[in-house]
Amino acid sequence: MAITSANQLELLQTAEAVAREKMIDPELVIQAMEDSLARAAKSRYGADMDIRVKIDRKTGVAEFSRIRTVVEEEELENYHAQLTVAQAAPYLDNPQIGDEIIDTVPPVELGRIAAQSAKQVILQRVREAERDRQYEEFKDRAQTIINGVVKREEYGNIIVDIGRGEAVLRRNEKIGRESYRNGDRIRCFVKDVRREARGPQIFLSRTAPEFMAELFKMEVPEIYDGVIEIKAVARDPGSRAKIGVISYDNSIDPVGACVGMRGSRVQAVVNELQGEKIDIIPWTEDQATFLVNALQPAEVSKVVIDEEAGKIEVVVPDEQLSLAIGRRGQNVRLASQLTGLDIDILTESEESTRRQAEFAERTKLFMDELDIDEMMAQLLVAEEFTALEEVAYVDLDELLTIDGFDEETAEELQTRARERLQAIATAALENARALGVEGSLVEFEGLSPQMVEALAKDGIKSLEDFATCADWELAGGWTTVDGQRVKDDGLLESFDVGLEEAQQMIMTARVMLGWVDPSALETGEAEEEEATEADGDMAVAEDQR
Numbered sequence: 001m002a003i004t005s006a007n008q009l010e011l012l013q014t015a016e017a018v019a020r021e022k023m024i025d026p027e028l029v030i031q032a033m034e035d036s037l038a039r040a041a042k043s044r045y046g047a048d049m050d051i052r053v054k055i056d057r058k059t060g061v062a063e064f065s066r067i068r069t070v071v072e073e074e075e076l077e078n079y080h081a082q083l084t085v086a087q088a089a090p091y092l093d094n095p096q097i098g099d100e101i102i103d104t105v106p107p108v109e110l111g112r113i114a115a116q117s118a119k120q121v122i123l124q125r126v127r128e129a130e131r132d133r134q135y136e137e138f139k140d141r142a143q144t145i146i147n148g149v150v151k152r153e154e155y156g157n158i159i160v161d162i163g164r165g166e167a168v169l170r171r172n173e174k175i176g177r178e179s180y181r182n183g184d185r186i187r188c189f190v191k192d193v194r195r196e197a198r199g200p201q202i203f204l205s206r207t208a209p210e211f212m213a214e215l216f217k218m219e220v221p222e223i224y225d226g227v228i229e230i231k232a233v234a235r236d237p238g239s240r241a242k243i244g245v246i247s248y249d250n251s252i253d254p255v256g257a258c259v260g261m262r263g264s265r266v267q268a269v270v271n272e273l274q275g276e277k278i279d280i281i282p283w284t285e286d287q288a289t290f291l292v293n294a295l296q297p298a299e300v301s302k303v304v305i306d307e308e309a310g311k312i313e314v315v316v317p318d319e320q321l322s323l324a325i326g327r328r329g330q331n332v333r334l335a336s337q338l339t340g341l342d343i344d345i346l347t348e349s350e351e352s353t354r355r356q357a358e359f360a361e362r363t364k365l366f367m368d369e370l371d372i373d374e375m376m377a378q379l380l381v382a383e384e385f386t387a388l389e390e391v392a393y394v395d396l397d398e399l400l401t402i403d404g405f406d407e408e409t410a411e412e413l414q415t416r417a418r419e420r421l422q423a424i425a426t427a428a429l430e431n432a433r434a435l436g437v438e439g440s441l442v443e444f445e446g447l448s449p450q451m452v453e454a455l456a457k458d459g460i461k462s463l464e465d466f467a468t469c470a471d472w473e474l475a476g477g478w479t480t481v482d483g484q485r486v487k488d489d490g491l492l493e494s495f496d497v498g499l500e501e502a503q504q505m506i507m508t509a510r511v512m513l514g515w516v517d518p519s520a521l522e523t524g525e526a527e528e529e530e531a532t533e534a535d536g537d538m539a540v541a542e543d544q545r
Contacts, residue, residue: 016029028126029126030055030057032124032126033055034052034053034054034055034062035053037053037055037062037064038051038052038053041053041064041105045066045105046080048078048079048080048081049066049080049081050066050067050068050069050080050081051064051065051066051067051105052064052065052067053065062107063104064104064105064106064107065102065103065104065105066102066103066104066105067081067100067101067102068080068081068082068083068088068100068101068103069081069082069083069098069099069100069101070082070083070084070085070088070092070095070096070097070098070099070100070101071083071084071097072084072097073085073086083101085097088101131195131200133164134164134165134200135193135195135200137164137165138162138165138190138193138200138202139193139200141190141193142190142191142192142193143189143190143191143210144189144190144214145187145188145189145190145211145214145215145218146162146167146187146188146189146190146204147162147185147186147187148160148161148162148163148167148185148186148187148188148204149161149183149184149185149186150180150181150182150183150184150185150186151166151182152182153180155171156170156171157169157170157171158171158174158180158186160186160188160204162202165200165202166202167188167190167202167203167204168201168202168203168204169186169188169204169205169206170203170205172207173191173203173204173205173206173207173208174206174207175206175207175237175238175273175274175276176237176238176239176274178206178238178274187272188204188205188206188211189204189205189206189208189210189211189214190202190203190204191203191204191205191208191210206237206273207235207237207238209233209234209235209241210233212233212235212241212243212269212273212278213230213233213243215268215269215272215273216230216243216258216265216269217230219260219265219266219268219269220257220258220260220265222247222252222254222257223245223257223258226248227247227248227249227252228245228246228247228248228252228254228257228258229245229246229248230243230244230245231244231245231246231283232244232283232338232339232340233338234334234335234336234337234338235276235334236330236333236334237273237276238273238274238275238276239276239277239330240276240277240278240279240330240331240334241273241276241277241278241279241334242278242279242281242294242334242335242337242338243258243278243279243280243281244281244282244283244290244294244338245258245280245281245282245283246282246283246284254280254282254283255280255281255282258280259280266278266280279296281293281294281296281338287305287312287339287341288303288305288312290338290339291303291312291314291335291339291341291343294334294335294338294339295314295316295324295331295332295335297323298316298320298323298324298331299316299317299320300314300315300316300324301315301316301317301348302314302315302351303315305341311341311342311343311344312339312341312342312343312344313343313344313346314343314344314345314346315345315346315347315348315351316345316346316347316348317347317348318347318348318349321345321347324345325345332345359378359381362377362380362381362385362386363377363378363381364377365377365388366380366381366385366388366391369388369417369420370388370391370413370416370417370420371416372413376404379402379403379404379405380402383398383401383402388417388420388421389417389421391413391414391417392414392417392418392421393414393418394414396410396411396414399413399414424450425448425449425450426449428448428449428450428452428453429442429449429452429453431453431456432449432452432453432455432456435453435456435457435461436456436461437452437455437456437461437462438461438462438463440462440463441455441460441461441462441463441465441466444463444466444505444509445508446501446505446508447505448495450495451492451495451497454491454492454494454495455491455492458491460491463509463512463513464513466505466506466509467506467509467510467513467515469491469506470506471499471502471503471506472488472490472499472502473490473491474490474491474492474493474497474502474505474506475490475492475493475497475498475499475501475502476488476489476490476493477490477499490502
């Protein structure tokens with residue numbers, strides 16, 4: 001097949017037809033034709049030649065050209081597509097590096113194999129253009145709701161026709177045991193859009209918490225307008241869900257707005273989610289209050305929050321335990337997802353038993369360490385004394401406020417406590433030295449003998465060893481492993497050493513050893529303070545706006 005005047009216009013007509021069918025730019029199709037013709041010409045004239053084809057956008061005439069580029073003599077590698085300045089002199093006036101010599105060559109006769117190859121090139125380019133169009137079209141629709149028609153099912157996954165492409169709803173993203181037939185209309189959440197070698201892959205979901213949030217945005221105008229905001233969503237797909245909402249207009253009740261007149265708004269969402277029960281909870285910055293609301297319908301007696309550990313302890317009446325936990329732990333699990341905290345639920349009787357055990361343990365501590373009777377030890381515990389240090393160094397007047405304690409008794413208690421603490425410190429220091437601790441660590445300011453002993457038991461026996469520690473090794477911390485928070489015990493955590501204090505001690509040790517320049521340290525602190533002040537100024541300006 002030759003490119004003659006009889007079929008020149010057919011190139012343009014074919015390009016336009018393909019572009020319309022695939023909904024892509026006709027220019028892309030014409031460029032693909034040019035590349036395919038150039039490849040066919042190279043097979044005829046030689047693969048080393050730089051053959052280019054230009055199709056006239058009006059007439060469809062294909063012009064074949066051979067290009068030779070002027071290069072440095074030492075860079076000359078391809079004699080068919082390159083030439084030196086001297087070789088280019090007969091063809092160009094004053095040739096320069098980078099100039100091109102363009103020679104027109106006769107159109108090629110396309111045989112069966114060459115025509116098939118050209119066709120494959122065009123089809124490949126068209127497919128790539130179509131994939132790019134699909135990706136550009138759907139990448140901006142990620143994290144939104146899309147409507148489609150069920151096309152087929154493959155190994156439990158649903159292939160959905162979404163207009164100009166296909167998407168997949170994996171079986172683990174379906175609600176419960178819901179099933180679909182070909183032709184069923186379906187509404188899904190576009191969870192992710194990825195560009196892959198086989199084309200853009202669009203992944204749908206009906207179990208994502210964001211799906212419920214988007215459904216409420218569609219049903220509740222106040223959420224769409226930003227008057228009400230969805231702060232948190234937790235779902236057990238197909239069974240139950242909890243959603244935390246807040247209103248930025250005091251005249252609008254966020255729960256009532258989401259429920260709607262006679263429950264019309266929330267019922268529309270429930271119907272879409274296959275009857276999933278939805279608890280709508282007012283959101284508040286006070287974690288304890290928010291958690292009490294999240295555990296409804298169970299009643300909560302007391303809430304204790306450990307912010308550092310990311311845990312929260314909830315005490316409920318004995319008869320409310322099963323209601324607070326819910327069927328198969330569903331209620332407490334959803335409340336935990338909603339607040340982002342690990343929740344431990346105790347009954348009032350369990351908490352009472354634990355308090356009694358703690359009371360007895362502290363009573364025995366004071367009896368053994370201070371050599372006092374049970375009644376006096378119980379009086380100390382009842383006044384919330386928990387350690388010998390508190391008794392030894394508390395203001396004497398606080399001890400005198402305890403019923404039955406006179407000045408002589410209070411002074412004797414403090415004397416005994418101080419003597420006992422001194423004995424404990426002396427024993428700890430002797431044990432640490434027996435373990436091989438160096439004097440530099442013993443004399444380091446901020447470390448008690450008990451701390452030095454704890455460090456020595458872990459192999460930290462010198463100031464150099466101490467300076468190489470990380471703050472979390474001393475103060476402890478939390479690590480997330482497989483989605484679960486795991487506690488890392490610190491060497492000095494039992495002595496109430498926090499991360500900030502641990503950082504300061506480690507940095508002081510490094511300065512003493514000459515590892516860190518004190519002036520550089522001061523500069524860093526000054527910059528940090530300036531950054532903090534700047535953040536504060538920005539926050540104030542934002543509040544004023």
